[in-house]
Amino acid sequence: MACYISLVFLLCFPAVYSGSHTLHYYVSMLSSPADGVPQYSIVVYADGLLLGRYNSDIRLAQFFIPSLNVFTEHLELQTKFAQRWQVYQERKMMFLMGFLNKTSDKGAIRVYQRKFACELEEDGTIGGYQEFALDGKEVITFDREREVFVSATQEAVIMLPQWNQYHGNAKGNKMYMENECIEHMKLYLPLITADLQKKDKPNVKVSSSESDSGVKLHCFVFGFYPRDVDVMWIKNVKHEIHSDEASQILPNPDGTYQIRVSVEVTPEEGATYSCRVDHSSLEKTMVVPFERESKQKITFILIGVALAVLLALSLGFYIQRKMKGFKGSRQSVSTEEQD
Missing domain, CATH: 3.30.500.10 (MHC class I-like antigen recognition-like)
Structure with a gap:
């Protein structure tokens, strides 16, 4: 049969x-x-x-x-x-x-x-x-x-x-x-x-980590279908950075695929880095920039929050001391009036 x-x-x-x-x-x-x-x-x-x-x-x-x-x-x-x-x-x-x-x-x-x-x-x-x-x-x-x-x-x-x-x-x-x-x-x-014939567009996340020689950049591409995809790191918009690590396209449980491409770089003043992704589901090449300032922005935000909290505490302490001084002077006046 x-x-x-x-x-x-x-x-x-x-x-x-x-x-x-x-x-x-x-x-x-x-x-x-x-x-x-x-x-x-x-x-x-x-x-x-x-x-x-x-x-x-x-x-x-x-x-x-x-x-x-x-x-x-x-x-x-x-x-x-x-x-x-x-x-x-x-x-x-x-x-x-x-x-x-x-x-x-x-x-x-x-x-x-x-x-x-x-x-x-x-x-x-x-x-x-x-x-x-x-x-x-x-x-x-x-x-x-x-x-x-x-x-x-x-x-x-x-x-x-x-x-x-x-x-x-x-x-x-x-x-x-x-x-x-x-x-x-x-x-x-x-x-x-x-x-x-179905097509699922890729999701892209870029990140970094410390390395012995400088910084390692990671481009994680996931959720795409069909399997074939081209992922590379680009320096200053046009220069391809070759990776020393073998990057494998791996299957996801839902039938889509994922890949991570990592490169080691020595950060230079004014240099830009971005992850470029080519896939059949995309109308044009996807370019996701890596922003080195992101960590600094987070740090500045945290410092700003800490300063705001410190200022609020200082202001509260100042007001509390003033109130105590005001209450003390009121008590003195009341005592004088009673005498």
Whole structure:
């Protein structure tokens, strides 16, 4: 039945596949349970749009796009697949932890991550990639053309033979990437066209912090969709400042995205700094200036408030003393009159 539905949609909506498309699977697993966080989870995106999820708490595959809920049998199959897949991910995580000496610290929670993607180009060319990471550090990547996994770090070189022999299954990964993954993408695309066309404008906040060499400027851009965005710091309106930190676009729970771009600068007299944001939802480039005087303004305001309070207290004390003096003189007059 699921295959029949897939065939119907493939025949009825061929025009949907114009352009390039990507289907992403983000897998994460914790070495031990943590409060409020599923120990195992899979999140799926199509062209940056949050489609669905599975995790060890709900133990069901779910779509976030209501129009996709017609694929009930497909969801059931994805649920069974995700449950079986968890066993394989646990084995891979334990292998990486053991080889990288991450098992000695019993109190630490290790994070295993796997990113899997298939790509369909406008001319019909199929591509994709796959990455494995431990504690946020990329360890192994997949070479699709050679059907082999390769090391992303020097320490991973030694373990590659064992990984490719016992844990990689390069041939099976390539087959899934070029067949089932592409079929799933074609199944979803006809029903999410309107969702893919939505646009959410970014919010921008700029701030600063002290650094060893001067000042670090931060530009936090959040709440935007689609995923692609260009964020950079500009000095004196036209000079781009290159960041030494790698800036990653991260997903938000609501399906939008966020990114933070930071640069180190040595403040100069008269120099101006601003964060420039380019996004498809914007009619023109957004430029948010960083005002170094903002902290000084706050300081002046606080000093002004303190002086006002001090003045009020002094005035009150002065009036109180005057009143006491006035009462004393009145009492003297009354005594003289009584005498």
